[in-house]
Amino acid sequence: MFLIASRNLFQEKSRLAVSVGGVAFAIILMVVLFGIYNGSIDRDVKFIQESPADIVILRQGMVDMYKGVPLVSLADIEKIRQEPGVQSVTPVISLRPAVEKDDKQYNLIISSFDPSDLSQGPWALSQGTKQITDDEILIPSALAKKLGKSVGDTLIFSESTKSWRIAGLVPDASSFGNNYSWITYSAAQSFITVPNTVSFAFVKLTQPSDVAHEAKVLQAKYPQINVRDKAALVQEEKTSLGDSFLPILQAILAIAVLIGTAVIGITIYTSVLDKSREVGILKAIGISNKQLYLTSLTQALLTTVLGLLVGILLSFAVGWFISTALDLPVQISQWTIAWVSGLALVMGCIASLIPVKRLASIDPAEVFKS
Amino acid sequence: MNVITAQNITKIYGTGESKVTALDDVSLNVAAGEVVLIMGPSGSGKTTLLLVLGTLLHPDSGVVTINEQNVHELSNRDLPGLRLRKIGFIFQHFNLLSALTAQENVMVPLLIAGVKSSQTKKKAGELLKRLGVAKRAGSLPQNLSGGEKQRVAIARAMVGSPSILLADEPTANLDSKTGHEVVEILYKYAKEEGKAVVIVSHDQRIRDIADRVVLIEDGKLKEV
Numbered sequence: 219m220f221l222i223a224s225r226n227l228f229q230e231k232s233r234l235a236v237s238v239g240g241v242a243f244a245i246i247l248m249v250v251l252f253g254i255y256n257g258s259i260d261r262d263v264k265f266i267q268e269s270p271a272d273i274v275i276l277r278q279g280m281v282d283m284y285k286g287v288p289l290v291s292l293a294d295i296e297k298i299r300q301e302p303g304v305q306s307v308t309p310v311i312s313l314r315p316a317v318e319k320d321d322k323q324y325n326l327i328i329s330s331f332d333p334s335d336l337s338q339g340p341w342a343l344s345q346g347t348k349q350i351t352d353d354e355i356l357i358p359s360a361l362a363k364k365l366g367k368s369v370g371d372t373l374i375f376s377e378s379t380k381s382w383r384i385a386g387l388v389p390d391a392s393s394f395g396n397n398y399s400w401i402t403y404s405a406a407q408s409f410i411t412v413p414n415t416v417s418f419a420f421v422k423l424t425q426p427s428d429v430a431h432e433a434k435v436l437q438a439k440y441p442q443i444n445v446r447d448k449a450a451l452v453q454e455e456k457t458s459l460g461d462s463f464l465p466i467l468q469a470i471l472a473i474a475v476l477i478g479t480a481v482i483g484i485t486i487y488t489s490v491l492d493k494s495r496e497v498g499i500l501k502a503i504g505i506s507n508k509q510l511y512l513t514s515l516t517q518a519l520l521t522t523v524l525g526l527l528v529g530i531l532l533s534f535a536v537g538w539f540i541s542t543a544l545d546l547p548v549q550i551s552q553w554t555i556a557w558v559s560g561l562a563l564v565m566g567c568i569a570s571l572i573p574v575k576r577l578a579s580i581d582p583a584e585v586f587k588s
Numbered sequence: 589m590n591v592i593t594a595q596n597i598t599k600i601y602g603t604g605e606s607k608v609t610a611l612d613d614v615s616l617n618v619a620a621g622e623v624v625l626i627m628g629p630s631g632s633g634k635t636t637l638l639l640v641l642g643t644l645l646h647p648d649s650g651v652v653t654i655n656e657q658n659v660h661e662l663s664n665r666d667l668p669g670l671r672l673r674k675i676g677f678i679f680q681h682f683n684l685l686s687a688l689t690a691q692e693n694v695m696v697p698l699l700i701a702g703v704k705s706s707q708t709k710k711k712a713g714e715l716l717k718r719l720g721v722a723k724r725a726g727s728l729p730q731n732l733s734g735g736e737k738q739r740v741a742i743a744r745a746m747v748g749s750p751s752i753l754l755a756d757e758p759t760a761n762l763d764s765k766t767g768h769e770v771v772e773i774l775y776k777y778a779k780e781e782g783k784a785v786v787i788v789s790h791d792q793r794i795r796d797i798a799d800r801v802v803l804i805e806d807g808k809l810k811e812v
């Protein structure tokens with residue numbers, strides 16, 4: 219059956235191209251969209267993920283690290299620093315200014331860090347240095363590009379007069395309109411509204427093996443603050459972001475599956491129509507309906523696999539183009555490829571059912587007519 | 589021994605005004621090693637009879653047996669298997685599968701029967717050689733001459749060694765020389781392998797080699 223299926227498939231090159239192209243299109247749509255989805259989520263949590271912490275301490279009742287009035291008292295931080303099992307505590311002051319260019323406003327999320335501690339601050343620099351002074355700032359490279367600025371240029375926040383010298387550019391630090399930026403802890407102190415407080419603190423443990431337990435112990439002892447396990451915080455952020463985007467993605471996914479299935483189904487159906495006479499010949503010879511269906515299934519799955527290969531290869535190309543040209547984070551994971559492949563095979567199986575009735579109804583006696 | 593029998597077959601197409609009695613109480617037996625020629629004017633019911641014998645058409649009444657098996661007792665599910673094992677069809681228009689090479693066309697019945705691919709290839713190759721078209725084994729049907737196509741088609745019909753060959757005007761689209769060669773092949777199949785061969789044709793040469801000639805007129809059959 220494989221022989222007949224593959225020969226029939228490759229006999230009609232243009233039809234094959236259309237169906238493989240249709241499947242590939244559906245695959246690209248799915249892989250790239252989920253690549254953007256995963257990339258965006260990963261980038262969004264990058265700040266927490268990359269922070270030098272096992273545990274993050276927030277103000278009580280604060281869900282999001284960057285929203286609301288940030289208040290963690292320095293006194294609490296000092297006490298936690300003395301706790302057994304705690305290796306270090308880094309207080310962080312967070313600010314949310316904006317910068318403007320050509321009437322467009324860009325939101326910054328600034329975190330403070332201690333430039334003398336190399337473990338703090340941004341995860342990487344594409345340009346410049348982490349060793350900044352109190353008048354310097356590290357901004358996302360994508361933001362610098364949008365503002366038309368580079369290292370050495372200066373920046374002034376909206377409704378402010380202080381100018382900041384751009385000392386370095388951070389890759390992958392822009393996400394959903396938020397631009398993660400860094401200034402020194404001492405520079406950030408002048409922005410504190412409530413004395414002796416900071417926005418949050420990063421805690422490192424001496425034994426990072428049991429973070430969840432340690433977080434619980436600290437939480438019990440300090441009910442006035444919110445002690446969070448970093449991994450859990452990352453997961454929570456991912457989930458909450460995912461939940462808001464997933465329905466849209468699922469809708470597009472459904473459309474892609476429909477397109478793919480329809481294209482395979484239609485091409486297989488027209489192939490069966492074209493080959494009605496040959497199907498009749500096979501029936502006269504003695505092929506069973508089940509074997510005919512298997513031929514159709516083989517044809518559909520061959521188309522699917524070809525479309526899948528082309529689609530996956532092109533997805534990487536399209537993903538690369540999107541990430542460079544549109545500055546969107548695209549992360550194509552093995553997982554995405556695996557489930558998209560699985561879905562494609564399901565698509566092929568469903569499509570192969572479309573001509574089943576037609577196949578069964580073909581009368582081999584017709585073959586004897588001229 | 590009769591390989592195939594048809595008793596009191598009646599087949600009516602359509603209803604009412606447009607009713608056509610294609611076969612009217614037709615009976616025919618064909619024994620192993622026998623070549624039977626069915627002649628008759630166009631529209632007399634020859635193809636219809638062949639379809640009924642080949643289990644591709646249900647008669648309105650009458651019984652067909654193949655190797656003593658009443659085919660009407662078989663379900664639609666079992667009929668393809670019966671045709672695959674017992675019957676080879678040869679058509680006026682060759683009816684090769686256009687995407688497959690000559691050799692692959694011959695392999696088809698064996699592949700459907702689930703024979704191993706290497707074996708089917710060997711067997712098809714041998715048969716094409718025997719029928720004198722070994723050189724065209726790798727050609728697509730579109731690149732074959734009429735005579736070559738019909739030899740390939742005959743090889744396909746014979747490859748599973750069916751006990752019955754049913755041929756509907758097998759030489760009508762061939763020149764007289766190749767037509768003669770085709771007749772020769774069918775005759776040999778009946779005589780050398782002891783198979784039943786039923787041929788519908790106007791071809792006089794077949795008349796010369798046929799063991800029996802029957803004539804159909806208006807759906808009625810008579811021995812000549």
Ligand SMILES: Nc1ncnc2c1ncn2[C@@H]1O[C@H](COP(=O)(O)OP(=O)(O)O)[C@@H](O)[C@H]1O
Pocket residue numbers: 601602608609610628629630631632633634635636637
């Ligand atoms: N499917 C059909 N529906 C209606 N009438 C048919 C059909 N097939 C054949 N006939 C009619 O039955 C008669 C016998 O046809 P056929 O067996 O093809 O004759 P032959 O092969 O001898 O030319 C003709 O009158 C033909 O028109």
Ligand SMILES: [Mg+2]
Pocket residue numbers: 634635636756
């Ligand atoms: Mg006819």
